[in-house]
Amino acid sequence: MKLLRExxxxxxAVLMAFVVGGVIVWIIGDNPxxxxxxxxxxxxxxxxxxxxxxxxxxxxxxxxxxVAVAFRCGLLNIGAEGQLYAAAFATAWVSIKLGGTVIEDFxxxxxxxxxMSLPAVVLVPVAVLTAVAVGAGWGAIPGWLxxxxxxHEVITTIMMNFIAVALVSYFTQYYYKAPGDPxxxxxxxxxxxxxxRLGDFVPGLPQRLPINVAFLLAILACALVYIFxxxxxxxxxxxxxGANPSAAEYGGINVRKQIVLxxxxxxxxxxxxxxxxxxxxxxxxxxxxxxxxxxTGIAVALLGRNHPVGVFFAxxxxxxxxxxxxxxxxxxxxxxxxxxxxxxxxxxxFVAAEALFRGPFSRFGLLKRSKV
Amino acid sequence: MSEIFNLGLLFSAIRLAxxxxxxxxxxxxxxxxxxxxxxxxxxMLAGAFTAASMTWYAGSPWVGLLSAIVAGAAIAGIxxxxxxxxxxxxxxxxxxxxxxLTGVPALLSGAFFLSSGxxxxxxxxxxxxxxxxxxxxxxFIFVWSFMRYTPLAKSPKALQVAVTVALVPFIVFVIxxxxxxxxxxxxxxxxxxxxxxxxxxxxxxxxxxGLRLRAVGENPEAADAAGINVRxxxYSxxxxxxxxxxxxxxxxSIGQSSxxxxxxxxxxxxxxxxxxxxxxxxxxxxxxxxxxxxxxxAIAIQLQGVHFGGExxxxxxxxxIPYVLTIVVLAGFIGQSRxxxxxxxxxxxxx
Numbered sequence: 131m132k133l134l135r136e137x138x139x140x141x142x143a144v145l146m147a148f149v150v151g152g153v154i155v156w157i158i159g160d161n162p163x164x165x166x167x168x169x170x171x172x173x174x175x176x177x178x179x180x181x182x183x184x185x186x187x188x189x190x191x192x193x194x195x196x197v198a199v200a201f202r203c204g205l206l207n208i209g210a211e212g213q214l215y216a217a218a219f220a221t222a223w224v225s226i227k228l229g230g231t232v233i234e235d236f237x238x239x240x241x242x243x244x245x246m247s248l249p250a251v252v253l254v255p256v257a258v259l260t261a262v263a264v265g266a267g268w269g270a271i272p273g274w275l276x277x278x279x280x281x282h283e284v285i286t287t288i289m290m291n292f293i294a295v296a297l298v299s300y301f302t303q304y305y306y307k308a309p310g311d312p313x314x315x316x317x318x319x320x321x322x323x324x325x326x327r328l329g330d331f332v333p334g335l336p337q338r339l340p341i342n343v344a345f346l347l348a349i350l351a352c353a354l355v356y357i358f359x360x361x362x363x364x365x366x367x368x369x370x371x372g373a374n375p376s377a378a379e380y381g382g383i384n385v386r387k388q389i390v391l392x393x394x395x396x397x398x399x400x401x402x403x404x405x406x407x408x409x410x411x412x413x414x415x416x417x418x419x420x421x422x423x424x425x426t427g428i429a430v431a432l433l434g435r436n437h438p439v440g441v442f443f444a445x446x447x448x449x450x451x452x453x454x455x456x457x458x459x460x461x462x463x464x465x466x467x468x469x470x471x472x473x474x475x476x477x478x479x480f481v482a483a484e485a486l487f488r489g490p491f492s493r494f495g496l497l498k499r500s501k502v
Numbered sequence: 503m504s505e506i507f508n509l510g511l512l513f514s515a516i517r518l519a520x521x522x523x524x525x526x527x528x529x530x531x532x533x534x535x536x537x538x539x540x541x542x543x544x545x546m547l548a549g550a551f552t553a554a555s556m557t558w559y560a561g562s563p564w565v566g567l568l569s570a571i572v573a574g575a576a577i578a579g580i581x582x583x584x585x586x587x588x589x590x591x592x593x594x595x596x597x598x599x600x601x602x603l604t605g606v607p608a609l610l611s612g613a614f615f616l617s618s619g620x621x622x623x624x625x626x627x628x629x630x631x632x633x634x635x636x637x638x639x640x641x642f643i644f645v646w647s648f649m650r651y652t653p654l655a656k657s658p659k660a661l662q663v664a665v666t667v668a669l670v671p672f673i674v675f676v677i678x679x680x681x682x683x684x685x686x687x688x689x690x691x692x693x694x695x696x697x698x699x700x701x702x703x704x705x706x707x708x709x710x711x712g713l714r715l716r717a718v719g720e721n722p723e724a725a726d727a728a729g730i731n732v733r734x735x736x737y738s739x740x741x742x743x744x745x746x747x748x749x750x751x752x753x754x755s756i757g758q759s760s761x762x763x764x765x766x767x768x769x770x771x772x773x774x775x776x777x778x779x780x781x782x783x784x785x786x787x788x789x790x791x792x793x794x795x796x797x798x799x800a801i802a803i804q805l806q807g808v809h810f811g812g813e814x815x816x817x818x819x820x821x822x823i824p825y826v827l828t829i830v831v832l833a834g835f836i837g838q839s840r841x842x843x844x845x846x847x848x849x850x851x852x853x
Contacts, residue, residue: 159613206591275829279833286833288775303818304816425597465612471604483583485590
């Protein structure tokens, strides 16, 4: 019964968002059923649809978990976007420096960008840990600013997003772009840093699909976050801080420490996006690669009720939308893939304003009227 | 370096500060009433898109401006209903509005203009025109707000008005003989934005409305007990913020530019928010912060492609100045920036 109640509002929110989105599609002049058929149908074909859906869901699982962990501590991490950019660049940087990237310049002369060429067994863990550590560090700064100086984390994380984007674009542009490359991207990372794609060992899944082992890491992260939040002392203290900071303080919990810890864990999770994008897909840092993953993470966390299992399924839903959106762009008459963003926003609004549905439901006695 | 730092830079700083100032003043009203408004970015986009498309259809910038105001207020209305009526988390709702407004203009322009997120080019004669009347009125308001600090403060009002009226043409004359002269040929909204600073100051600190607004943002329970309608105050503040941010957006699309392009606000809503915090939720300080941030943007633009000692000067470090300064101020390293006390807390009337 409790599970049912937890599921009720997210499901209603999604359905309502689809209804509102359908009306918008209808006003624009397309058949909403056709568009939704295209949107969801193209995301569920095997192997391409499902492969891409899971690939797009991977960063959303990470950012969704990131927002959820912070939220459990009573913090809103709008900075996942900046954390994942910083981490993605850092992991690319390590993989270039320690992976021994060599490219040819205009004259065909080899230019080395790396310091050394480590074997994959060492390089991959180092690159992965770099992503985690840099994400954690970038997330911990606003946490520290809040704990130490009381600076509101929403504003500082927004500002940190812009700072991260500007800094990594600076480093890419001036130091790690191949000479003459018109695209804002770094030189390729060393081949030893590549992580396997799922197509390498899943039968029937072509190797060309970008879905990689980072997806398995994302599932693992869901489990670890669950254990961390509900089975460890740190998780308990974080949740206690989120539920009632003064009571937690009174109960002997160092609230300031929990704030920094929660933001660091949150940043580490957001940073893992870099593993999927850089080590498993593009094999280089690509400026502006994130299609708002950090912000979609807020929708994912809210829809998933800040629980790892909910986050996983919410991320799958949004992954489907991103995949299907590309087909809507190509095959529908008027509607573009921007419909996905609109749906996302409406879902967030409905989940955030769930009091909207509470009224009618309590009227029919389906829910106990809340005291507040 | 002298080709970078000149009075022309001040001119472009004022131009670039205008949309920031409009959005920041809007945000100030909303936040002073206790409703966080990180939706400024989305509200500006709503204004920019509506202004561009309506101007294109109607062929008049005034229709465009007016519909931008309506659109900004309408979208802010969604934020207001979610936050005030349904007690949604204000930051979450604001984020949703921002995401919504990256999608909706692109969706609509794809449907109506068969483009990938931009409106058609608007003919030059339909863009926001300079207007001597609005410039004059704005200057009058600006000069008038300084009258209190002159020896004329104690003299009869009629004399003060006469002196102010006489000063306005003189100031226009002086401006037209400095490098700021091109400002007179710019859209009148620039002047309006700066005139709104003393007006906002007056409304916020000298009128019953402003007093109630601040009371609602600081201590809604006490305000409620004093008979103030907390919800109505917050609704009007949020709608006002939408209208002002909408004007800011309209200036971007039909003032500074001649069409709407995808995500054309490019983070200006967030810089406006930063300016608001940097300006400690006060009109004059916020204006100064907007000018400072406009100045950094102007420098960043000027630096593009400039070589200094053989090296290209990276603009990224200039671009992040507003963000770094905001963090520094928020952390209390330079002075204290204190938010309205009830900011972000939905108000629940006692039963």
